[in-house]
Amino acid sequence: MKRLVCAVALGAVLTGCGNTEREQNQRLQGEVSRLEKELAVLRAELDAERNGPDRLLARARNEAERSARAQAKSTLEQLISRYPESSQAKDAKILLSGIDAAMSAELKAKQEEEKRRLEEKAKALAQLDSKLQKNTDEIEGITWISHANQPVLDTYISLYFGTKDGKVGNYPLRMKLNYYADSWLFVEGVTIKADDQTYNLNHLSFERDNGSGSIWEWSDSAVLDKAMIDKIIGSKKVIVRFNGKQYYHDLIVPEAQKKAMADMVAAWERYGGKA
Structure with a gap:
């Protein structure tokens, strides 16, 4: 009996706890x-405070003054x-029309x-x-392109x-160095001084020929240093020294040759050449 009473009492307690x-x-x-x-109400009030018509119009005007036309246009469209x-929407439409006209004029320009x-560019080409x-x-099937004003003799x-x-x-891109005279120099290498920069091209291989009392010695090699070519083209004074077995010969590169080199670099890049 006592057990039954205890069970009932415990059930009542648990039911009360559950409730x-x-x-x-x-x-x-x-x-x-x-x-x-x-x-939600606070958010709505905050949104109205931040994005009410007065605030949106003021923001758009500020953006327009800063030439942030795309932002101003977006703000005005949001306001409208x-x-x-609202009366602000009317002002916004007028301001938006002006911004559209300015953006159209800018695009046209x-x-x-x-x-x-x-x-x-087409004219230059x-x-x-x-x-x-x-x-x-x-x-x-190879077309070799050189400058029309390249010297011969x-x-x-x-x-x-x-x-x-x-x-x-x-x-x-290839570089040709040509020495032309009436006596052999037997060129073994070349030194180039472009303003304050000196390049020693001792790896070049020279060929030789002669005719009608004149000789010419030349090298023909791929350009390994594009920066050197740019430096030569852009320098005020360029000296090319042909170093022979006993003597040397200095060429002060004429402006016409530097200009022709600049034209050839531009042409090479036009045909897809990359340094």
Whole structure:
């Protein structure tokens, strides 16, 4: 009997605890719901404070003054969409119209500038083409391109390159050094001084020929140092020293030869050449 009484009493206690826990959970859920509603109201008030028509219009005007036209346009469109009947929306439409006109004018100016740049580039390329001479090896299918003003019977430094199917492909920019005189120098190497920079080209191999009382010795090699070529082209004074077995000969590179080298670099890059 005592056991039955204890069991009933324990069941009542547990039931009471269960009811209390449920009531607590319900109260907590109600409090959470209330707080969520208050938070939503606060967020709405904060959004109205930050993004009300007055604030949006002021922000758009500030963005427009800073030339942030895209941002100003987005802000104005947001204002008009959210507050279509407000007086600020009317002002926004006027400001938006002005911004659209300014952006349209800016785009037109950029397009005209791009058109002018392309026309100048096309003109420059046409002028460059007139300065080139091309000789095609029909057996190998290679077209060798050099400068039309490259000297023949003279001492000079020049550039040229080969193309196949209208592209440089694997053909590097090449440099030719030519010594022309009436007596042999037996050139073994070359030293180039471009302003304050000196380059020793002792690895070059020279060939020789003669005719009609004149001799010429020349090297023909791939350009291994594009920076050296750029330095030569951009220097005020360039001296090429042909070092012979006993003597040497200095060539002060004329501006015409440097200009021809610059043209050849531009042509090489046009055909796809990369350093």
